Amino acid sequence: MTSNINNEKQAEITSAETDSSRRNFVFGSIAAAGVTIAPGVMLYQTANARSLSDFSLKEGASSKVRWGMLVDTTKQVDWNKCVEACNKEHGLNNETHSRDDQKTQYIRVVDVKNKGTGHSMSLPVMCQHCESAPCVDVCPTGASMKRDDGIVLVDRHRCIGCRYCMMACPYKARSFVHEVLSDQKENTPRGKGCVESCNMCVNRIDNGLEPACVEASNEAIIFGDLNDPESKIAKLLKEFGGKQIRADLKLNPGVYYKGI
Amino acid sequence: MKKLHFLEVEGNSLGYYAFLGLFSLIALIGILAAYYMEHNGHWVTGMSNQVIWGTPHVFAIFLIVAASGALNVASISSVFAKTAYKPLARLSGILAISLLSGGLVVLLLDLGRPDRLIVAMTQFNFVSIFTWNIFLYTGFMAIVGIYLWTMMDRPYNNLTKKAGLGAFIWRLILTTGTGSIFGFLISREAYDSALFAPMFVIMSFSFGLAFFILVLMGSYKYTHRALGDYMVNRLKNLLGVFVAAVLYFVLVYHVTNLYSADHRGVTLFVLADGGIYTFLFWVVQIVLGSLLPLALLYGPTGKNRTMIGLAAVLVIIGGMAQLYVIIVGGQAYPMHLFPGMEVSSSFYDGVVASYSPSLPEVLLGFGGFGVTLLLVTLAVAALKFLPDSLEDAIADPHGK
Amino acid sequence: MRLHLNLLSLAIVSLVLLTSMSSVVASQDSLGPKITIQQTSGEKCILPPEEMRRQHPDLLKHDRIATLREGVRAKADGGKLDGSLKQCVNCHAIKDDSNKYVRIDNDQHFCVSCHKYAAVSIDCFQCHRDIPEGGGDFHTLSNHKGINYNAVVPGTYNLTVQDMANIVPEGYSDDK
Structure with missing residues (x-):
């Protein structure tokens, strides 16, 4: 059944390739005609020396990479900083009509208490970027999708707002936009009638930056490539281990937690 | 035995126009309500990020489930060769198509982006049960259409049995698909059960037949055509069997869920401390929607047309309550992010979500019924769907 | 015979249509009001x-x-x-007399001006931002990679987004 998705995707890639070759031809001829590029423009690929930028995004997201996060719940961190950074990055919390239970939250702080032992803790919960994501399976149009590098996100061009993905998500990670929005952030288009969720700050990752919540967490959240044994996150996971929320569902989320 | 004769309903009468006007009005109000919801966004509804599917889905799924059930009468006649049901087969087919249309209208108008219907019809993810359902619904329309054709066009009558068999198999798959929308959801405790597929099939038998009986009795009453006891008794006895069968499935579903600690929470929620959902379950679904109709149908009132009609109405109300408990109640019960733990957050983790239906949602739902009845009203006047008489001498194959 | 007649009438109709079209092309002034497309900063x-x-x-x-x-x-x-689309908006954003960017509900907006004229409705801006963020200067944007969240303070956000929304930084001008 997965092959159907792949076929569809393949068809899309093929059409995209045809398009881009046509365009490359056009751009090539412009370049040959001697159009100069204005000085002072820096290519983003060379702009940042972080390990993230080693990945050439001209090629697109690669299935060799699996982006993931490790949340250390044992660290004393104000997780609201992560929520704040997320809201700021994506321009959330700008609804004017919606009730509180209708407003979008990409990331939330969940307080967990064990009634038996009395032990309690807080942890941030966002889209867990599952390997076998139920939201991707149930989406009728393929709007809910997983990039090759494991990031799960919504293609709003295709989303028809059926909200089946919200029914299917065991982490309650998705929100539906209940009203007309304006003043969106330019990197996070969002609008009425579509479902949305944490996209791991895909725009930042593709530009060599870490997700906003990771940056705001004082290193309580580690971001990196789970597939790369040399990455910090992989080493930490190997040494100290990490748990996934609802691991019993075997969805293999990309977000791990330490101390739950 | 007198000869069976099909005849269009007289479309040029005041009574006909009154019904046409009434149903158009209900449909129009529903569509205006949908426009209001779409124009403003869903914040004007009771739905939220916690209760994602609300009243429109209760109506839509009821109508879709009833659609496949309405086809049963036709299936009994052509697949199971019960000639007694043959006079009703045509109405059964057109009612099935109309119910499905009404349900789909509600479902589509509740989408966040109904303007993108074309996307849903061109971009498919074949892993999605929704995608299967898109094909099941359109295919159902086509197959029942062909089935009706073979019934109503004499040269093709010999194909009726084959087309009927095709339609019967298709409708079983369709309701399985509709039930699986919920059955395949591992995320929520209330769903995640393979029992949803057969339960929805048996629910469709019951809801569809109840709706069929009402339309049949109503149309014969207002067109002053004869409807004998033979036909009505057969149908009402069958309805009783289906209502009992639904009860059986509800019992099995809840008992199995009570037995597994994994699903016990939501079952106790529905059965004992779910507030409105517990009320809807026990009072509306079980007592009003199942036990009372059984008493009305099999008790001393079993011959009384008004009581049979009342029983059918109660079955429909009980069915709506059942779907409300399944759909809304299933979402209101909190998800278990950390099983066994107490959780709380700004996103309403660990609390029972509140939901109260807003007026536009309810109006849109009734609009679906309006569309259904409007289509049936138009169809029975345009083509020969209804026998001009179903008095016992005609309807009873064993009569004189 | 009937087929021939049909073909003949079809030919005549097409001929008439063709003639009328060429006469329209010949007199373009009669096509109705023309649109003036807003010019932007002049880069290619x-x-x-x-x-x-x-x-x-x-x-x-x-x-x-x-x-x-x-x-x-x-x-x-x-x-x-x-x-x-972000790039389109950043280059083609139009300002009104008070040096503020015009939004998508304004007929002067670059996309709207033409799309309204051509009667083609678009839904891009139901989700996408319709004006540049901040000053909308392309060069600063391409160096500016993203906000730094190392020192974010909880509870500060709501003010900033509303204030930021439609404000053009002081001293920003299109003429460079």
Whole structure:
């Protein structure tokens, strides 16, 4: 059944390739005609020396990479900083009509208490970027999708707002936009009638930056490539281990937690 | 035995126009309500990020489930060769198509982006049960259409049995698909059960037949055509069997869920401390929607047309309550992010979500019924769907 | 025989249509009001204007698939302009008399001006931002990679987004 998705995707890639070759031809001829590029423009690929930028995004997201996060719940961190950074990055919390239970939250702080032992803790919960994501399976149009590098996100061009993905998500990670929005952030288009969720700050990752919540967490959240044994996150996971929320569902989320 | 004769309903009468006007009005109000919801966004509804599917889905799924059930009468006649049901087969087919249309209208108008219907019809993810359902619904329309054709066009009558068999198999798959929308959801405790597929099939038998009986009795009453006891008794006895069968499935579903600690929470929620959902379950679904109709149908009132009609109405109300408990109640019960733990957050983790239906949602739902009845009203006047008489001498194959 | 007659009448109709069309082409002034497309800062777009007018929907659609679904973030012309709607907005944003960017509900908005004229409705800006963020200066944007969240303070956000919304930084001007 997965092959159907792949076929569809393949068809899309093929059409995209045809398009881009046509365009490359056009751009090539412009370049040959001697159009100069204005000085002072820096290519983003060379702009940042972080390990993230080693990945050439001209090629697109690669299935060799699996982006993931490790949340250390044992660290004393104000997780609201992560929520704040997320809201700021994506321009959330700008609804004017919606009730509180209708407003979008990409990331939330969940307080967990064990009634038996009395032990309690807080942890941030966002889209867990599952390997076998139920939201991707149930989406009728393929709007809910997983990039090759494991990031799960919504293609709003295709989303028809059926909200089946919200029914299917065991982490309650998705929100539906209940009203007309304006003043969106330019990197996070969002609008009425579509479902949305944490996209791991895909725009930042593709530009060599870490997700906003990771940056705001004082290193309580580690971001990196789970597939790369040399990455910090992989080493930490190997040494100290990490748990996934609802691991019993075997969805293999990309977000791990330490101390739950 | 007198000869069976099909005849269009007289479309040029005041009574006909009154019904046409009434149903158009209900449909129009529903569509205006949908426009209001779409124009403003869903914040004007009771739905939220916690209760994602609300009243429109209760109506839509009821109508879709009833659609496949309405086809049963036709299936009994052509697949199971019960000639007694043959006079009703045509109405059964057109009612099935109309119910499905009404349900789909509600479902589509509740989408966040109904303007993108074309996307849903061109971009498919074949892993999605929704995608299967898109094909099941359109295919159902086509197959029942062909089935009706073979019934109503004499040269093709010999194909009726084959087309009927095709339609019967298709409708079983369709309701399985509709039930699986919920059955395949591992995320929520209330769903995640393979029992949803057969339960929805048996629910469709019951809801569809109840709706069929009402339309049949109503149309014969207002067109002053004869409807004998033979036909009505057969149908009402069958309805009783289906209502009992639904009860059986509800019992099995809840008992199995009570037995597994994994699903016990939501079952106790529905059965004992779910507030409105517990009320809807026990009072509306079980007592009003199942036990009372059984008493009305099999008790001393079993011959009384008004009581049979009342029983059918109660079955429909009980069915709506059942779907409300399944759909809304299933979402209101909190998800278990950390099983066994107490959780709380700004996103309403660990609390029972509140939901109260807003007026536009309810109006849109009734609009679906309006569309259904409007289509049936138009169809029975345009083509020969209804026998001009179903008095016992005609309807009873064993009569004189 | 009837077929011939039909063909003949078809030929006549087509001929009449053709003639009327050429007469329209000959007198373009009679086509109704003309549109004046707002000029922007003068930098070159990824294609000449005539081609952009025709091809921008396809280009945008191609890029949205490549970027969103495939994660390809390559610049369209090999370095400077990316083929995103964000890029279009950043270059083509129009300001009103009070030096504020006009929003999508204003007929002067670059996209609206033409789309209204052509009676083609678009829903891009139901989700996409319709004016540049901040000053909308392309060069500063391409160096400016993202906000730094190392020192974010909880509870500060709501003010900033509303204030930021439609404000152009002081001293920003299109003439460089």
